[in-house]
Amino acid sequence: MEPILDVRDLKVSFRVRGGEVQAVRGVSFQVNKGEAVAIVGESGSGKSVTAQTIMRLIPSPPSVIKDGSIRFMGEELLTKSEKEMQRIRGKHIGMIFQDPMTSLNPTMTVGRQITEGLIKHQNMSSQSANRRAVEMLKLVGIPNPEDRVRQYPHEFSGGMRQRAMIAIALACNPAMLIADEPTTALDVTIQAQIMQLMKDLQKNLGTSIVLITHDLGVVADMCDRVIVMYAGKVVETGTIREIFKHPKHPYTQGLLRSLPRIDQRKDEPLIPIYGTPPDLIKPPAGCAFTDRCEHAMHVCVLHDYELFRESDTQLVRCWLMHPLAKEAAR
Known part of the structure; x- marks a missing residue:
């Protein structure tokens, strides 16, 4: 079955006085009909830029779509004129x-x-x-x-x-709904109501949903799959169960450790992810998470790893998934 949305190797930059901010660096993912997919990550990871690029809403200049493809219902969106996009926005x-x-x-x-x-x-x-x-x-x-x-x-x-x-x-x-941080400015009770409303609408109308958020906690009961972004790249993707029960990338593990849990003791502190994301005007040659990763190796500084297929549905961009690293761990 052809996906309703197919994003491949999307690269988006912003030209600023100090250089070129590489906000999205080769993002690829798919959304199937009737599926709810969450894109999560810290502020500045490229989530909203990806969503607005799909809608063709980012201003140019200063933005530049350097490369990639966005196919929606079999049609390429990046080659469409503004008039053609106006027919798609809202309607589809x-x-x-x-x-x-x-x-x-x-x-x-x-x-x-x-x-x-x-x-x-x-x-x-x-x-x-x-x-x-x-x-x-x-x-x-x-x-x-x-x-x-x-x-x-x-x-x-x-x-x-x-x-x-x-x-x-x-x-x-519309066939697809993109929700960009829809609960950020709301209190917890209203957040739950809005998420339940979107869940009901998806079930009743069969709408595909792309949920953009920095909070993994709000997606657990609503989405089918999770895409984790860091520094403009997809670092892990998988089903809800895989991401919450068996996260593989150190960044995904860090996000989950920083969430409060119902079974957490009062004296048990949350564990933050120390450090800050890299400067995307001059992104690192290797893994962007290296400076904040407790498992970082020398190879992580020099080269970034390709997405490793852990299962049919889980992909991980980390050198720890390399066969030699797994052998050393054993």
């Missing part, structure tokens, strides 16, 4: 942005922001689009949707604004 790919207060238009009612895409992509009349807007607000759990469609974003709470963003993204029944 929806996106939930990180901060709904800055993403929603403060001068337009929430209802009008939902109907805008319906009228443009679905050729609906204003009356039909308004009815659909009410249905969408009801679908995402906003009370009194008939009244709320006439209100402005500042009249909504933070959780309701995020729900409104989801309603806008899903109004045209």
